[in-house]
Amino acid sequence: MQIVFNNNRLSIVSQLTLAELLQQQGIAMDAIAVAVDNDIVPRAKIKDFIVQDGMVVDVFTLVAGG
Amino acid sequence: MDKMNHCNERYLRQAMLDEFANKQDILANKKVAIAGLGGLGGLCSYLLVGAGVLKINIADSDVIELSNIHRQILFNQQNVGVSKLDCAIRELKALDDRVQINSFAYIDENNFTQFSQDCDLVLDLTDNIETRRKLSKLCCQHAIDFVHTSVAAFNGIMIAFPYSDRDFIRKYGCYECLVGDTPKIKPQGITGPSAAMMASACAQLVLLLLTGNYKEAGKVYLYDLKNFSIKQAKLSPNENCPVCGGFHANSI
Numbered sequence: 001m002q003i004v005f006n007n008n009r010l011s012i013v014s015q016l017t018l019a020e021l022l023q024q025q026g027i028a029m030d031a032i033a034v035a036v037d038n039d040i041v042p043r044a045k046i047k048d049f050i051v052q053d054g055m056v057v058d059v060f061t062l063v064a065g066g
Numbered sequence: 067m068d069k070m071n072h073c074n075e076r077y078l079r080q081a082m083l084d085e086f087a088n089k090q091d092i093l094a095n096k097k098v099a100i101a102g103l104g105g106l107g108g109l110c111s112y113l114l115v116g117a118g119v120l121k122i123n124i125a126d127s128d129v130i131e132l133s134n135i136h137r138q139i140l141f142n143q144q145n146v147g148v149s150k151l152d153c154a155i156r157e158l159k160a161l162d163d164r165v166q167i168n169s170f171a172y173i174d175e176n177n178f179t180q181f182s183q184d185c186d187l188v189l190d191l192t193d194n195i196e197t198r199r200k201l202s203k204l205c206c207q208h209a210i211d212f213v214h215t216s217v218a219a220f221n222g223i224m225i226a227f228p229y230s231d232r233d234f235i236r237k238y239g240c241y242e243c244l245v246g247d248t249p250k251i252k253p254q255g256i257t258g259p260s261a262a263m264m265a266s267a268c269a270q271l272v273l274l275l276l277t278g279n280y281k282e283a284g285k286v287y288l289y290d291l292k293n294f295s296i297k298q299a300k301l302s303p304n305e306n307c308p309v310c311g312g313f314h315a316n317s318i
Contacts, residue, residue, distance in 0.1 A: 031251045033244060033286075035299040040286060042239065042304035043246030058297065060288050062244075064195035064251045065218035066106045 004056040012051060019047040021057065031062040077118055085279045090118050096276045097121035099185040101173055101201055103128075103150045105261030106215055106268060107191035108140035113269035115158050115165050119276065122158075123181055125170035126150045137258035178204045187272060190214045190241075191265075195251050202241035203309045205229050213275070214241055215268035218254040222264040222289035224271060225301070226280065232313055238284035239303030240310040260291045 001014050005025065012021065018034055018041060034041050035058045041049050051057065073090065080086045096119055100111050103126035111124060130138070130145045130153060140157045141150070151169045158165055173181050182188055188210050190201050198214065205212040205227070212227040227241060228234050267289070274280035284301040305314040 031248055033299075038298070039300045040244060040302050042243045042302055042307070043248065044243075044304045044306065058299070060223075060297070060299075061219075061221045062195075062248055062251065063216045063218035063221045063223060063254070064193070064198055065216055065254065065256060066102045066104045066191045066193040 001051075001053045003051060003054065006057070006059055014053075016051050017047060018049040018051060018057070021051055022046070022059070027059055033060045033062050034058070035060065080117060085274070085277060089277045093118040093273070093276060094120045096187075097123070097185045098272065098276075099123040099125070099182050099188045100191060101125045101181075101189065101197075102191035102193060103138075103140070103154050104134070104191070104193055105137040105256065105258070106217060106265045107189070108138045108150075108154060109262055109265035110189065110191060110215075110269045110272075111154065111158060112140060112161060113266060114272060115161050117269070117273055118162075119272075120162065120164050121166045121184075123168045123170065123185065124151065124154060125173050125181060126154075127172050137256060137261040139258070139262070173201065173204075175204065178208070182208060182210050185210065186276060187211045187213055189268065189272065191268065193253075195245060195248060199242060199245065202227070206235070206240050206242075206309055211275075212241070213268065213272060215264055215271075217261055217264040217289075217291075218251070218256055220260060220290060220292035222260070222267070222287075222291055224264065224267055224287040224289070225285070226271060226275060226282075228283075234283060235310050235313045236303065238301040239307060242309040243304040243307045244286070244301060246304065263291055264289065 001012050003010050037056050077090050100107050128150050130141045130148050132146050135141050145153045170181050188205050190198050206229045209230045211230050215224045286299045288297040
Protein backbone atom coordinates (compact mmCIF):
# COMPACT_ATOMS: atom_id res chain seq x y z
CA MET A 1 0.00 0.00 0.00
CA GLN A 2 1.37 3.42 -0.95
CA ILE A 3 0.80 6.70 0.84
CA VAL A 4 2.43 10.11 0.83
CA PHE A 5 3.90 10.93 4.24
CA ASN A 6 5.25 14.44 4.79
CA ASN A 7 5.72 14.89 1.02
CA ASN A 8 7.51 11.54 0.59
CA ARG A 9 6.14 8.34 -0.95
CA LEU A 10 5.97 5.54 1.57
CA SER A 11 5.00 1.85 1.41
CA ILE A 12 3.05 0.63 4.42
CA VAL A 13 1.18 -2.50 5.45
CA SER A 14 -2.61 -2.48 5.42
CA GLN A 15 -4.72 -1.89 8.54
CA LEU A 16 -2.09 0.43 10.02
CA THR A 17 -3.43 3.11 12.35
CA LEU A 18 -2.17 6.68 12.27
CA ALA A 19 -0.70 6.20 15.74
CA GLU A 20 1.22 3.13 14.54
CA LEU A 21 2.39 4.98 11.43
CA LEU A 22 3.71 7.85 13.54
CA GLN A 23 5.48 5.43 15.86
CA GLN A 24 7.08 3.65 12.88
CA GLN A 25 8.30 7.00 11.59
CA GLY A 26 9.77 7.90 14.97
CA ILE A 27 7.40 10.79 15.60
CA ALA A 28 6.35 11.34 19.21
CA MET A 29 2.71 12.25 19.82
CA ASP A 30 3.66 15.11 22.16
CA ALA A 31 2.87 18.33 20.31
CA ILE A 32 1.73 17.50 16.82
CA ALA A 33 -1.33 17.75 14.63
CA VAL A 34 -1.94 15.34 11.77
CA ALA A 35 -3.80 16.08 8.56
CA VAL A 36 -4.99 13.35 6.21
CA ASP A 37 -5.90 14.54 2.72
CA ASN A 38 -5.81 18.09 4.18
CA ASP A 39 -8.34 17.33 6.93
CA ILE A 40 -7.06 17.52 10.49
CA VAL A 41 -7.59 14.29 12.40
CA PRO A 42 -8.56 15.21 15.98
CA ARG A 43 -5.89 13.91 18.34
CA ALA A 44 -8.45 11.75 20.11
CA LYS A 45 -9.02 9.82 16.87
CA ILE A 46 -5.40 9.23 15.85
CA LYS A 47 -5.07 5.90 17.63
CA ASP A 48 -8.09 4.40 15.83
CA PHE A 49 -7.75 6.04 12.41
CA ILE A 50 -6.89 3.43 9.75
CA VAL A 51 -4.61 4.70 6.99
CA GLN A 52 -5.91 3.84 3.51
CA ASP A 53 -4.08 3.38 0.21
CA GLY A 54 -3.29 6.66 -1.54
CA MET A 55 -3.81 8.89 1.50
CA VAL A 56 -1.69 11.99 1.94
CA VAL A 57 -0.54 12.34 5.56
CA ASP A 58 1.07 15.52 6.88
CA VAL A 59 2.38 16.01 10.40
CA PHE A 60 2.55 19.54 11.84
CA THR A 61 4.12 20.91 14.99
CA LEU A 62 1.62 22.31 17.48
CA VAL A 63 2.86 25.49 19.12
CA ALA A 64 1.34 27.60 21.87
CA GLY A 65 3.77 30.50 22.28
CA GLY A 66 2.83 34.12 22.02
CA MET B 67 -7.45 70.69 9.42
CA ASP B 68 -10.88 69.68 10.75
CA LYS B 69 -11.44 66.39 12.52
CA MET B 70 -13.21 64.69 9.61
CA ASN B 71 -10.43 65.48 7.14
CA HIS B 72 -7.87 64.42 9.71
CA CYS B 73 -9.55 61.00 9.98
CA ASN B 74 -9.85 60.66 6.22
CA GLU B 75 -6.16 61.37 5.87
CA ARG B 76 -5.21 58.93 8.61
CA TYR B 77 -6.81 56.00 6.79
CA LEU B 78 -6.23 57.22 3.23
CA ARG B 79 -4.03 54.35 2.06
CA GLN B 80 -6.08 51.66 3.81
CA ALA B 81 -9.35 52.98 2.35
CA MET B 82 -7.89 52.82 -1.18
CA LEU B 83 -8.43 49.06 -0.96
CA ASP B 84 -11.91 47.93 -2.02
CA GLU B 85 -12.09 45.73 1.08
CA PHE B 86 -11.68 48.76 3.34
CA ALA B 87 -13.43 51.52 1.41
CA ASN B 88 -16.07 53.18 3.62
CA LYS B 89 -15.33 50.73 6.45
CA GLN B 90 -13.78 53.10 9.02
CA ASP B 91 -17.03 53.67 10.92
CA ILE B 92 -17.52 49.91 11.09
CA LEU B 93 -14.02 49.35 12.45
CA ALA B 94 -14.32 52.24 14.92
CA ASN B 95 -17.42 50.66 16.42
CA LYS B 96 -16.09 47.12 16.67
CA LYS B 97 -14.70 45.92 19.96
CA VAL B 98 -11.95 43.34 20.31
CA ALA B 99 -10.65 41.62 23.44
CA ILE B 100 -6.96 40.76 23.29
CA ALA B 101 -5.51 38.19 25.69
CA GLY B 102 -1.74 38.50 25.93
CA LEU B 103 0.54 41.45 25.21
CA GLY B 104 3.70 39.59 24.28
CA GLY B 105 5.29 39.19 20.88
CA LEU B 106 1.90 38.60 19.28
CA GLY B 107 -0.49 40.73 21.32
CA GLY B 108 1.64 43.88 21.46
CA LEU B 109 2.13 44.35 17.73
CA CYS B 110 -1.31 42.96 16.88
CA SER B 111 -3.04 45.47 19.18
CA TYR B 112 -0.92 48.28 17.71
CA LEU B 113 -1.85 47.33 14.14
CA LEU B 114 -5.54 47.05 15.02
CA VAL B 115 -5.68 50.45 16.74
CA GLY B 116 -3.69 51.91 13.86
CA ALA B 117 -6.25 50.50 11.44
CA GLY B 118 -9.06 52.18 13.35
CA VAL B 119 -10.31 49.56 15.81
CA LEU B 120 -10.96 52.00 18.63
CA LYS B 121 -12.52 49.86 21.36
CA ILE B 122 -10.29 47.20 22.87
CA ASN B 123 -9.96 45.18 26.03
CA ILE B 124 -6.46 43.97 26.83
CA ALA B 125 -5.23 41.45 29.37
CA ASP B 126 -1.77 40.56 30.63
CA SER B 127 -0.32 40.01 34.09
CA ASP B 128 3.38 40.34 33.26
CA VAL B 129 5.97 43.04 33.72
CA ILE B 130 8.43 43.77 30.92
CA GLU B 131 11.68 41.83 31.05
CA LEU B 132 14.87 42.55 29.15
CA SER B 133 14.50 39.20 27.34
CA ASN B 134 11.13 40.37 25.94
CA ILE B 135 12.14 43.42 23.99
CA HIS B 136 13.80 41.78 20.99
CA ARG B 137 10.31 40.69 19.87
CA GLN B 138 7.81 42.78 21.87
CA ILE B 139 8.05 46.00 19.95
CA LEU B 140 5.66 48.08 22.05
CA PHE B 141 8.35 48.05 24.73
CA ASN B 142 11.93 49.28 25.01
CA GLN B 143 14.78 49.01 27.50
CA GLN B 144 13.49 51.97 29.49
CA ASN B 145 10.34 49.95 30.25
CA VAL B 146 11.98 46.94 31.93
CA GLY B 147 10.16 46.24 35.19
CA VAL B 148 7.07 48.19 34.12
CA SER B 149 3.65 46.53 33.73
CA LYS B 150 2.94 45.50 30.13
CA LEU B 151 -0.61 46.78 30.52
CA ASP B 152 0.49 50.27 31.58
CA CYS B 153 3.09 50.51 28.86
CA ALA B 154 0.77 49.18 26.14
CA ILE B 155 -1.99 51.62 27.12
CA ARG B 156 0.47 54.50 26.86
CA GLU B 157 1.75 53.42 23.43
CA LEU B 158 -1.71 52.71 22.02
CA LYS B 159 -3.05 56.07 23.20
CA ALA B 160 -0.02 57.77 21.68
CA LEU B 161 -0.91 56.10 18.39
CA ASP B 162 -4.54 57.26 18.58
CA ASP B 163 -5.85 59.15 21.58
CA ARG B 164 -9.45 58.27 20.68
CA VAL B 165 -8.94 54.59 21.54
CA GLN B 166 -11.01 53.29 24.46
CA ILE B 167 -9.12 50.67 26.45
CA ASN B 168 -10.21 48.48 29.34
CA SER B 169 -7.39 46.57 30.95
CA PHE B 170 -7.39 43.31 32.88
CA ALA B 171 -4.53 41.93 34.97
CA TYR B 172 -5.84 38.38 34.44
CA ILE B 173 -8.74 36.46 32.91
CA ASP B 174 -10.62 33.70 34.66
CA GLU B 175 -14.14 32.28 34.85
CA ASN B 176 -15.17 35.11 37.19
CA ASN B 177 -14.21 38.09 35.05
CA PHE B 178 -14.52 36.56 31.58
CA THR B 179 -17.97 38.07 31.05
CA GLN B 180 -16.53 41.50 31.78
CA PHE B 181 -13.47 40.86 29.59
CA SER B 182 -15.56 39.77 26.61
CA GLN B 183 -18.55 42.09 27.14
CA ASP B 184 -19.82 43.59 23.87
CA CYS B 185 -16.79 42.22 22.03
CA ASP B 186 -17.01 41.03 18.45
CA LEU B 187 -13.95 38.84 18.84
CA VAL B 188 -11.66 37.47 21.51
CA LEU B 189 -8.05 37.07 20.38
CA ASP B 190 -6.02 34.37 22.03
CA LEU B 191 -2.44 35.61 21.88
CA THR B 192 -1.33 34.11 25.16
CA ASP B 193 1.86 32.12 25.66
CA ASN B 194 0.85 28.70 26.93
CA ILE B 195 -1.49 25.89 25.96
CA GLU B 196 -3.26 25.69 29.32
CA THR B 197 -4.45 29.31 29.14
CA ARG B 198 -5.35 28.87 25.48
CA ARG B 199 -7.54 25.85 26.25
CA LYS B 200 -9.31 27.69 29.08
CA LEU B 201 -9.93 30.77 26.94
CA SER B 202 -11.24 28.73 24.03
CA LYS B 203 -13.56 26.82 26.35
CA LEU B 204 -14.95 30.03 27.82
CA CYS B 205 -15.50 31.53 24.36
CA CYS B 206 -17.18 28.34 23.13
CA GLN B 207 -19.45 28.23 26.18
CA HIS B 208 -20.36 31.92 25.81
CA ALA B 209 -20.75 31.70 21.99
CA ILE B 210 -18.08 34.36 21.39
CA ASP B 211 -16.02 34.34 18.21
CA PHE B 212 -12.43 33.38 18.88
CA VAL B 213 -9.21 33.82 16.93
CA HIS B 214 -6.22 31.66 17.82
CA THR B 215 -2.70 32.61 16.80
CA SER B 216 0.43 31.01 18.20
CA VAL B 217 4.10 31.00 17.34
CA ALA B 218 7.28 29.29 18.54
CA ALA B 219 10.59 28.50 16.90
CA PHE B 220 9.80 28.83 13.17
CA ASN B 221 6.22 27.55 13.37
CA GLY B 222 3.03 29.57 13.45
CA ILE B 223 -0.62 28.57 13.61
CA MET B 224 -3.64 30.77 12.93
CA ILE B 225 -7.31 29.78 13.06
CA ALA B 226 -10.63 31.63 13.25
CA PHE B 227 -13.25 29.87 15.38
CA PRO B 228 -16.60 31.64 14.98
CA TYR B 229 -18.11 30.04 18.08
CA SER B 230 -21.24 32.18 17.80
CA ASP B 231 -22.14 29.96 14.83
CA ARG B 232 -23.18 26.62 16.28
CA ASP B 233 -23.19 25.07 12.78
CA PHE B 234 -19.48 25.89 12.59
CA ILE B 235 -18.87 23.95 15.79
CA ARG B 236 -20.90 20.98 14.54
CA LYS B 237 -18.94 20.94 11.29
CA TYR B 238 -15.42 21.86 12.44
CA GLY B 239 -15.26 21.49 16.22
CA CYS B 240 -13.25 23.70 18.55
CA TYR B 241 -9.66 24.34 19.65
CA GLU B 242 -9.92 21.47 22.14
CA CYS B 243 -10.71 19.06 19.26
CA LEU B 244 -7.44 20.11 17.63
CA VAL B 245 -5.13 19.97 20.64
CA GLY B 246 -6.90 17.26 22.67
CA ASP B 247 -4.50 15.56 25.02
CA THR B 248 -1.44 17.60 24.01
CA PRO B 249 0.84 17.76 27.04
CA LYS B 250 2.35 21.00 28.29
CA ILE B 251 4.57 22.47 25.57
CA LYS B 252 7.98 23.66 26.70
CA PRO B 253 8.99 27.24 25.76
CA GLN B 254 11.08 27.36 22.59
CA GLY B 255 13.33 29.94 21.02
CA ILE B 256 11.95 32.59 18.71
CA THR B 257 13.11 35.54 16.62
CA GLY B 258 11.47 38.94 16.64
CA PRO B 259 10.49 38.65 12.97
CA SER B 260 8.74 35.29 13.54
CA ALA B 261 6.58 36.84 16.27
CA ALA B 262 5.97 39.91 14.13
CA MET B 263 4.95 37.89 11.08
CA MET B 264 2.32 36.00 13.04
CA ALA B 265 1.16 39.15 14.87
CA SER B 266 0.68 40.84 11.50
CA ALA B 267 -1.10 37.82 10.02
CA CYS B 268 -3.45 37.80 13.01
CA ALA B 269 -4.18 41.53 12.71
CA GLN B 270 -4.89 41.11 9.00
CA LEU B 271 -7.28 38.23 9.69
CA VAL B 272 -9.07 40.26 12.37
CA LEU B 273 -9.49 43.26 10.07
CA LEU B 274 -10.90 41.00 7.35
CA LEU B 275 -13.26 39.36 9.83
CA LEU B 276 -14.47 42.67 11.28
CA THR B 277 -15.18 44.12 7.83
CA GLY B 278 -16.93 40.99 6.53
CA ASN B 279 -14.15 40.21 4.09
CA TYR B 280 -13.15 36.79 5.43
CA LYS B 281 -15.34 34.03 4.01
CA GLU B 282 -13.34 30.89 4.77
CA ALA B 283 -14.57 28.37 7.33
CA GLY B 284 -12.64 25.87 9.37
CA LYS B 285 -9.23 26.58 7.92
CA VAL B 286 -6.02 26.06 9.86
CA TYR B 287 -3.10 28.11 8.55
CA LEU B 288 0.21 26.44 9.30
CA TYR B 289 3.17 28.75 8.80
CA ASP B 290 6.73 27.62 8.20
CA LEU B 291 8.51 30.88 8.98
CA LYS B 292 11.95 29.57 8.04
CA ASN B 293 11.08 28.40 4.54
CA PHE B 294 8.32 31.01 4.05
CA SER B 295 5.51 28.60 3.24
CA ILE B 296 1.93 28.38 4.45
CA LYS B 297 0.00 25.12 4.41
CA GLN B 298 -3.73 24.95 4.92
CA ALA B 299 -5.83 22.18 6.40
CA LYS B 300 -9.46 21.84 7.46
CA LEU B 301 -10.51 21.37 11.06
CA SER B 302 -12.50 18.27 11.96
CA PRO B 303 -14.64 17.83 15.06
CA ASN B 304 -14.12 15.28 17.80
CA GLU B 305 -17.69 14.19 18.53
CA ASN B 306 -16.64 13.21 22.06
CA CYS B 307 -14.86 16.50 22.77
CA PRO B 308 -15.26 17.50 26.44
CA VAL B 309 -15.79 21.13 25.39
CA CYS B 310 -17.95 21.08 22.26
CA GLY B 311 -19.09 17.43 22.18
CA GLY B 312 -22.58 18.41 23.29
CA PHE B 313 -23.13 20.30 20.06
CA HIS B 314 -22.52 17.16 18.02
CA ALA B 315 -25.09 15.02 19.80
CA ASN B 316 -27.90 15.79 17.36
CA SER B 317 -25.83 16.40 14.24
CA ILE B 318 -26.42 14.24 11.18
